[in-house]
Every structure is written in structure tokens, then in C-alpha cells.
Amino acid sequence: MGMEVDDPFVGFVDYAISVLSPPDEDEDEDANKPPWSWAWGRIIKTCRAYSSGVTPAILLSELSQAWAENQRGGGYYYSQKKKKTKRPDQLQKNRVKLPNTVTIDTIYDKNFLSFTTLLQVVILDVFLLPGTNFYMLTLGDFWSSNTIDLYLHRRFYDLADLKNGILKKGRELLLTGCYLRTTTRGSGRHLRLLPTEYLLIILDEDEDDDAMLLAAQFCSDSLASVSVDEGVSYSLYARIESIGSLEIQGSLQKKQITLVDNDNFRIKFLLWGDQVVLANCFSVGSWLALDQPFVSSCMESEEICLEYGSVTQLYIVPFIRHEEQVSVASTQGSKKLTTAADSSQGPKVSQVTLPCDSRGAIDFSNYPFRLFVADLRDKMSNISIYGVVTDIKKPNIPESSSTRFSLRVEDPTGGIWANLHFVKSWSLGKISIGHTVYIAGLTCAAITKCQSIEVSWDEKDGGCLFVNLSCLPALLNSSCLHKASTLSDLSANTHVCRIWLDQIEHCDVSLRYFHTSCGHIATQNSGFECNFCGCDCNDDIVPGFHLKVTIADDTGKVLAWCTGHTAAELLQISPDEFFNLPEEEQMMYPSSLEHERFIVALVNSKQGTVVEEDDVSIWEITQALKSD
Incomplete structure (x- = not known):
């Protein structure tokens, strides 16, 4: 089962990208397009902000503003374009652009700086504040015309000597945990950054001075030699292997960074409280030099750990x-990903340069075109897929039955299994067979034993965008994102139709209990258990309707079913109000809805739902809105 080629939502994404990147004879057309997944994400964000519906003008306005900020803020493709005009000695290394990074121009525009924000800056000047012994750094970045001054924290004064300090003009830094101070100078506004303890000095192994510093100071101690002996200090050099998710222990925040050295010895670097913002400066694959870290042992395991102590200095x-x-x-106006072997086929072949991560996987987050299932290969990361859910499975392993789910997603070129791993249980809202979904942030891998490809995502790693378009509230009132269908046109896609309720005397209304987190029916035995998640949900259920009803338009009639909020919208009454009516009035109530008109979203659930019932229609109403 594949999706229709002329999908209106996909069509608008492509149209928006063409508006944001008009052809330029002097530029590579493909290299300067907004990433396809970026455009998708911004459109979804706008639809969620305007849940009652969007227009092309609203969407294009939001996209234009966001794309302008992306370019000014040094997005990946913008930086590729700018490289063409810079001298070689001005080029920034092609490094990972870390999340939460803001530019100095953005700080001036918004007059605001979050404590968790990251600044990737270069020192333009180092000086003492006149009449004091306070060190000041004048900072710039690679994308801003403005500069900003930083009051240097005293823990870094030994590094800021005006003659021999490592904090000198041209040195790159990572800053986080900053507060903003606004002052007036003459008739203008002047911003300064207050002292922060969370500063990392960027080193470059290709620079002689930096290479000598690393060799002289950080190569004598190994991770295996670290102990809790008092009075012993260490200077360590190790690669960041993984960055753990944020943990809460009582009222204290904690993050765990796993470091590994050249001897393959591992040690944990722990961040506590406000220190967790330092993790914003880290990226997997980078090398961290730690001067005088605090050494501790975990009370539970007596394992040796490192911490960010009061005299610790960090270099990266x-x-x-x-x-x-x-x-x-390019084939007949469409784009297709090809390998080197078949790139000569077709009228036009262009090249798009994409970065690789520390494991050698190609990062497709900035790929300017849609990826189809047929395009997927081993070692592709940050990919997105768009299609119809045709199957849902859970493993038969008791301890993972509520945390691991597999969705079979199909598009016009084929199908693929998407394996999703949750920390506790399903947390992405309602999903059923027949729903149209968009999933971004997936990693692609080859399965050797069956010679196939699968994609996966782990919630603790973050970065995933999961959107169920069949249940997106803005869809019904956004004519630019759907094509009005009739009941005689129904197929595998999500269809938006204008209908009325028909043969209401034959409708079937029953009360069920639903798991709030996923929207599926919960069965009551000794307690409530979700039929979809498989988890106990006694404290997370709400009563709701299960409704079977005939809907009609000028082209035909269809028996359909729906649950929860959608059923309440069609019945125009809440479950509590309905079941508080006398039994006779409950029987009479549906007849008052005969010929009531609605806009509905319909999907084909013919392969069954998670809750199987023999007499359920194949058509599910995922959304409904009263229509005049």
C-alpha cells in the first residue's frame, strides 16, 4: 500500500522550499535549498501554534522569517555558501554545530540570553578594565557583525596573562551558563556578559602551540592511573564516547559523560546541579582535556568518577x-538519491555535500530533498520518513513490552520497519494502522541475517520528531494542506471529507475507558491495562465513547468508527453527560443528530486496529469538526 503521488501536504512543503530558494544562475540550485526535514518541522510547528487552521500566507511568513534567522545564525547550508567568499585563513573548521547555539547578533536583537544557551565565539581582545584588575574579553562569532564583552571569571585569571596567557586574540571558546547585563554607553545600548564558570577553551591539534600544550600537560596521566588519593592531581585527555540524558536525584540534576582514552579505558565524568549546562559544549567524538578534575567514588559501586571541581579547567x-x-x-522534475554506480543515468546529476558523524554515518538532517524508503541505505543518520502505518508490533519480551514498538511505514516506493524505544512507555500520542505519519531523527542500519534495512530511534537520545498527520488538529481547516475528497474517492491515504450523519438509528454507542497517554482502549481486569502499550494505567485513564456510525455525502455512504474525543465531537455531548441521561433518553439522543454536517478525516484501517473487533468498519474517523 503506497501513498498517492499528489499528496497536498508534500506538495506544499515542496512549494514552500521553492519560494524560499528561488533559482540563482550564480549559485548551485540544490546546495542552497532549505533542508526538506527543516521545512517539514517548521510547518508542523506552525500548525501546532495555529491549531484552528493555517493559510499559505501564515505558513510562508513563518517559514521566511525562520529561514532568514537560520541563514543569519550560520546554518549548515549558509556556512557552505559563505565558505566560497572567505579567504583560506579565515575559514572555520568544519565542526559540529552544537544544539542551543545562538549568535551575538541574536542576543542584541532579542536583548535576552538563556542560562542554557551556548555561545561559540572567538576572542577579539583581552584587556583589564581601567582602574581595576578585572579581566575583560571582547568576543565575536563567525556569523555576527556585533561584538560583546565578557567579565572573565576569576577561576580563569591564570590563563589570561596579557603576555603569555592562552586566552589571547584569536582563541576560540565555548561559553554557557551566562547572564546578560545591559548598560548604556553614550546614546546607545551596550551588552556585557557577566562572569561564568562554564567556559571551555578550544584547542587545535594542527596548531603547534596547542599540540605542545597537549603533549606536555595531558599525555603523562592515563585514566587507568586515577585514584582517590588525597593531594594527587591529574591532567587527563580522553574522547567523549557518550553523553547521558538528564537525571534527577532528589532536587539535584545530574548528567553523566562517558570518557574513553587510547588504551580503551573508560571513566565517568559527572556534572551536578547547574554544571549540567556544560554538557551543551560537548559532542560525541570530541576530545576533552581535564586539568585537575575532582576525583570521587560512587557510593553504590565504589567506581572511580571525575567531577568538575572548583579548580578544574577544561579544554576541548x-x-x-x-x-x-x-x-x-533529476528525473522528470523529481529528485532521486543515487549511488556512484548509477549516477550517470538520467538527464541531470548534481552533488550534495553532507557531513559524517563520529561513527562514519552520513548525516541527512540537512538534505534538501525528500527521502523515500527505496533511498535508504546502511549508515544513514537523522533521516526522515513519511508514509502510512500498515502494521504495529510489540516484542514478546515482558520487560520491554511497554517500551519497544515497531511500526511498518509504507510510501510509494516500499515499506520499512521503524523501531522506537521509549524510556517508560509510548509517549507520542495516538497511533493506529492507516494513520499517516512523519518521523524525523531516525538512524538507518542494515540487518545482515535477512539482508534488509531498518530504521530506529531511542527516546533517551532525543532529537526525534513524530507527527501523526491524521490527528493533526490544523489539518481539517487548512485547505492548502489537504485535498477535499468524497466518500467514493477513499483509498489508503488520510482523506478530508464533508459529510453528514445518516441512518442514525443504526449507530452504536458504547462506553469505554481510554489510556490518556496513547489514546487507546484500556481493559479492566484486576486493574486497568492498556491494550496498546500493555502497561498498567489505573491512574491514567479517562472514560470515552466507542462509536460506529454511517456517514454520507452526495457520492455514497460509509460505515465508520471512532473513539474518544472524535466520537464526543460527532455526538456533541460528553461521556459523563450522555451516561447520566435516563436510558430512554440515551436511546433517543442519537436521532437528534440525523443529517448533522461535519468535516472529518478518514483513514483505512482494514488491516485491523490494535483493539481487534470483528464487526468494526474498516474506516476510522480520526478527527471531526462541526460544519455549518
């Missing part, structure tokens, strides 16, 4: 992203 050698060229063949 960022992971340098290698790039790989991907061939894109």
Missing part, C-alpha cells in the same frame, strides 16, 4: 566532521 578538541558527496539524479 572538537570532533571535525568529514563530509561525503551524495549524488542526486
